[in-house]
Amino acid sequence: MAAELTAADLIARHRPTLDQALEAIRTRAYWSPHPEHPKAYGENGSLDLAAGKTAYDALLNTRFDLDQPGTDDWVGAEVSPYGPELGITYPHADADVLLPAMKAGQKAWRDAGAEVRALVSLEILKRISDRSHEFAHAVMHTSGQAFMMAFQAGGPHAQDRGLEAVAYAFAEQVRTPGTAQWSKPQGKRDPLELHKAFTPVPRGIGLVIGCNTFPTWNGFPGLFASLATGNAVLVKPHPRAVLPLALTVRIAREVLAEAGFDPNLVALAAERPGEGIAKTLATRPEIRIIDYTGSTAFGDWLEANARQAQVYTEKAGVNTVIVDSTANYKGMLANLAFSLSLYSGQMCTTPQNLLIPRDGIGTDEGLKSYDDVVADLARAVDGLLGDDARANGVLGALVNPDVKARLEAASALGEVALASRAVANPEFPDAVVRTPLVVKLDGTKPDAEAAYLSECFGPVSFAVAVDSSLDAVALLKRTIREKGAMTVGAYTTDAGVETAIEEACLEEAAQLSLNLTGGVYVNQTAAFSDFHGSGGNPAANAALTDGAFVANRFRVVEVRREG
């Protein structure tokens, strides 16, 4: 078929962006081609705020047809954490039909080569970017994120992570040249001469198992890493967060078809409530790569059972902040208050345990006792969230009833330093909006361990009193080693303590943010520069994004001939 989108078109449109991305992952300086300000959209074909809302509304209460082979039912029961039912149904697939159909286009996709695959991926991302306002609503009403966060984290930041994965995938594939001429001297005889051709070949079909809280941000890296390395990709979204990934799949299929490839290279696998198709799909022989974000239990199950596949997991961890001392007490409190509050603490990167010496900490405002620090932090959170409109904008809604139940149970775990408060949302009266709970625990009491050494996902944190900062470092190490950590934060003005904390993070392979007091938060990472997770502690077996995340998604086949 004649492609509407030729390779020349794709090169002209996207090669400069790819080159900039390749440079960014090399220097790790700030870079993004995806504007994060909502007003930057509305021209050159992109949807503005109003058009995005209109597009989203048009999706509600419809059948989301993707024209996929093997569709045997229509399923979907998404209910927005803000209240409304989405009323959208999606294709349910007969895997015995869909998976073979997905393999049909793989040869052409493989033969297209790494550059065309990267550029097609960039075209997909560009069209997603143009519809960032539509995605914002889809992410908001599946994850419960507040609109601005859903727009930024679910839109440009997720697109950045997708593009980063494409850049790594491309760089990895072109490390080996397409051909080589090999000439081995043989003394006085003629040299041995071989012509060698090297082709990156896909592993098979990649399975992306999406999560409820960040369907695009956590879904895009695996999706684009697998696609750009030549694999077909089956997307199995979380049943509560289908729409953002269904939109993604639709756009990917459109672009693939326009570029002359089989749209079935990307497909959706929606499921009935309670069907649990992830287990069935994950062990199919056609599935050779799995990207998963979610619970430790299912992540561990995948690693142990999906042995035919490369499995990349982001599971749960327990994130720690050590509060030893600070030269900017107000800045520290404000920074921590925002970190605890953003999206009601429903980020895999939100701090849970704040380790504070019981004898207090040195600050630019003098010595602050443990009780002072906890009370001042509580006041900082109250100040940040005192205005309901602002609170709604920071907190979003609780993503599901489990989080609410966990929050309600957590206040019994110790002395409540800051009670959680329900915030009314005038636009969405059914939304469950809660401010963070802070509970005091004594780190030296064995009965407190069960609380602070378990992940309590949601707006719950523990102010853990420790005997000293060195004890805090020891507890940090133990927590990372036993429970994993996506992030570690620390505040200290003491060079010795700083070194000890850095050493703990180097030994246990955890990502550390030191003395953040401004507009960067421990729970946020920037694509092209920050790694998300380390892949070296139990919280995740992979990092977003490094060479290891892409290098084993394809293999290189060599054909050599004399001459």
Add this chain to the structure above:
Amino acid sequence: MAAELTAADLIARHRPTLDQALEAIRTRAYWSPHPEHPKAYGENGSLDLAAGKTAYDALLNTRFDLDQPGTDDWVGAEVSPYGPELGITYPHADADVLLPAMKAGQKAWRDAGAEVRALVSLEILKRISDRSHEFAHAVMHTSGQAFMMAFQAGGPHAQDRGLEAVAYAFAEQVRTPGTAQWSKPQGKRDPLELHKAFTPVPRGIGLVIGCNTFPTWNGFPGLFASLATGNAVLVKPHPRAVLPLALTVRIAREVLAEAGFDPNLVALAAERPGEGIAKTLATRPEIRIIDYTGSTAFGDWLEANARQAQVYTEKAGVNTVIVDSTANYKGMLANLAFSLSLYSGQMCTTPQNLLIPRDGIGTDEGLKSYDDVVADLARAVDGLLGDDARANGVLGALVNPDVKARLEAASALGEVALASRAVANPEFPDAVVRTPLVVKLDGTKPDAEAAYLSECFGPVSFAVAVDSSLDAVALLKRTIREKGAMTVGAYTTDAGVETAIEEACLEEAAQLSLNLTGGVYVNQTAAFSDFHGSGGNPAANAALTDGAFVANRFRVVEVRREG
């Protein structure tokens, strides 16, 4: 302690070599810094032929002390496939003492950085290179390889593979810069500024499980890849092939100490006969990386059970050569005859199944029937090995009694087209030297499948009659998919058949050599240019060497600060 070998020394000695290796893996043109001619040694501190023999002889019947912590016994029962007992005992380790001792030096090794680790690795390889003649005897008398092969494959070629792994490890670690300054514009406000530091950190201790046939060639890549990425490395040699790796460990420990590092970063784990310590070690929590070459059964066990580790395996496969047609019949026969004969077929890359159309093949000497081809191949092998001295030089000795038993049983599998012959070795009368056996099988008979679809490691190959070259391609695909393949060879002058074979290899991820008629053989790969295995079919889950082989041996820890 004051290092005798400073970083400046190491840079001056080895940085140019490292840079050349980095260039070679990028271009994949011919390159090697390790001369493969035995006479190239003897100057600048390297041992010549006589000195190598003297050094080897001095090792026999001694205790091979490595001054390792936790040595609780002395073990060793190596018997040369050429007859003599080596009489060497090696330290047996108490893992509860040795493993913690190996971790003691890891911080300093990590802090040394990627470049120093690479250059220390190159110094180790240089000293090994200087002793290539000593290693040649050690490899010969453990593997049974003939002297020249033991010298080349066990010496310079193994050193090339080690250096290649160091180059990949270095390149992978420096893809991320040591530091970055990140400045994110904030419109009219001041930009957000972060300083970021990125440190490659090791996973822990790497375990290298050596094999009997290629202790250095197959052992060096994993050893050097793990060491150069900051890990300590415990070497568990095959009990029949300890000496080459014990020499390696001794040299590594000397160099580490001279460079100011803890020699316990590299250690040996020799075992009592039948002790089977690989299983115990492989599941120790300290072991985070495993490199294994050997049987499929134990490789599969490691992949399933050593879940705390990254596991890189090279297992067994069934290698195929499709004989469709040729423009150089004599060259083809000579090339195949040598491939089947070299080291008595005891290479993981030796062809086993020769698929030949029963109606014959077109050649530059006219149509040759299936029987003609098989008879002519038998004559070519006879011609190559007719002289006993030459035969000994090509064949070497059978590595162990299992190979002999398998060879003897194989002649009952079908009609013998070429019988195996015992060759006398005047220097080593106890050596078991055998020429290759070729057995005819009918590929369309189900009862022949059990033979040609099993690996028959040793000097056994099957001339499998097939109905057509397309049937041969179908059988090739099935063989790779079900049994794996380290190599595929093919002879054809038909563009359509060639394309079909290439496509089969691309789809099943196998490395293909086409129409080899000269001095390059399907069973040989050259470091820096050829991949050994693909990592994409059941014969091996990794390739030597690519990005995937090194990228997950370390993780990158980021520390970020404002400013």
